[in-house]
Amino acid sequence: MISGHVLLLSEPSTLQLFEEIEAALKLRVAGVTHFRHASDLDVKSEPWRSSDVFLTYGGFPCTRDLLASSPRLRAIACPWTGTEGFDEAAATQLGIVVANGHAEENTFSVAEATVLFMLAALYDLHGAEKVLRENRRRPQLPIAHMLYGKRIGLVGFGGIGSRVAHLLAPWGGEIVAYDRAAITDPHVQAVDLATLLSTSDVISLHVGLSHETYHLLNHENLKLVKRGAILVNTARGGVIDETALYEAARDGRFARIALDVFDKEPLSPTSPLRDLPNAILTPHMIAQTVEARAAFIPLAVENVTRLLEGELPEAEYFRNPEVAAR
Missing domain, CATH: 3.40.50.720 (NAD(P)-binding Rossmann-like Domain)
Incomplete structure (x- = not known):
């Protein structure tokens, strides 16, 4: 088992996908916590403060203040391409890797x-x-x-x-x-x-x-x-x-x-x-194919496990490569 702690945060529309990722991660990672609602995230809680990698949906507001509140956080990741809620500039300044699932x-x-x-x-x-x-x-x-x-x-x-x-x-x-x-x-x-x-x-x-x-x-x-x-x-x-x-x-x-x-x-x-x-x-679903969804799960697991093992994401999934020097 890979040491370290991963915190997953989903929302109702992404819950099933995140639960499948959670199940796959638990086979390889020692510590996995899954919050199913944004309101569950308490920056003073042990799961957040002990997190090495934070995996969440791309629209979740990963602000500078939020990122800075977790002393061990080394990476934030999204299972799919969009990371519009992530403050990537702040993450880079804080030495935090940003990865996505560019399947x-x-x-x-x-x-x-x-x-x-x-x-x-x-x-x-x-x-x-x-x-x-x-x-x-x-x-x-x-x-x-x-x-x-x-x-x-x-x-x-x-x-x-x-x-x-x-x-x-x-x-x-x-x-x-x-x-x-x-x-x-x-x-x-x-x-x-x-x-x-x-x-x-x-x-x-x-x-x-x-x-x-x-x-x-x-x-x-x-x-x-x-x-x-x-x-x-x-x-x-x-x-x-x-x-x-x-x-x-x-x-x-x-x-x-x-x-x-x-x-x-x-x-x-x-x-x-x-x-x-x-x-x-159409309601943001025209390109949601069975094949694309299936690809997100192993890709999310790969990104998280690489990060926990001290490796950087592959280039196509690395949103802020300039952080590598830090």
Whole structure:
């Protein structure tokens, strides 16, 4: 058994996954404690103060004060990719490793779901289904648009964005991308955000949520969008100002929008987005495949056990590699 103590903190929607991770960890780690609600976490309690690794969901607020209150804490980790609740800068300054579950299966699932959204929006899948279910007369003119030949704009070109570009390459369209890092894919043209928004037929978001990306698509940027474009978001809801998006979609800026993520989840029953006839809305589940979920469990166990044994996470799971020197 590996010595050390791991504290797990889940929430109702992630409880089953965390319980499976807990069971797997108990086969390898001497000390494992699982809090099932955020309110259970007491910074003065022995489980917290004796924790070497803290495994929790990415939206949990791992603030500087919280991290500093555990004298033995050497790492915080999330079973999946998103760590938007973690203060990574503070963790780095405190010498605490941040790791995530950047599973290849999850990357592929989100990329496939993104292309699914693009096609469902372009071909008006729901509209065609509605014709049949409501026994309407088939429209005399086509309602679908081809993906072939379209200009696809990817906002963010990390693992998921680049995978989307790979999947779209055979479709015969033009792919442009905006990213803070250099884009080296020879089949993708790097452009600034204004150019991407104003010239793309399909806009797809693939950036994480941070201070820099919060409401990246605001009133001003949404005014730049080419009229009649498709907007897809399988990244994080906070990247879009939803009030501004509703107004733009209502006023015909977009032919259709397809959203799997929202600023506040679950989406409020009174959200005006629900009333948009040109919106495809799913509850942050479109990319949650059986294969991706299965990959999260052994990856979380691997990350935790490596950290307890004094090793750093593999590069693809290491959110703050600059902490290694500390």
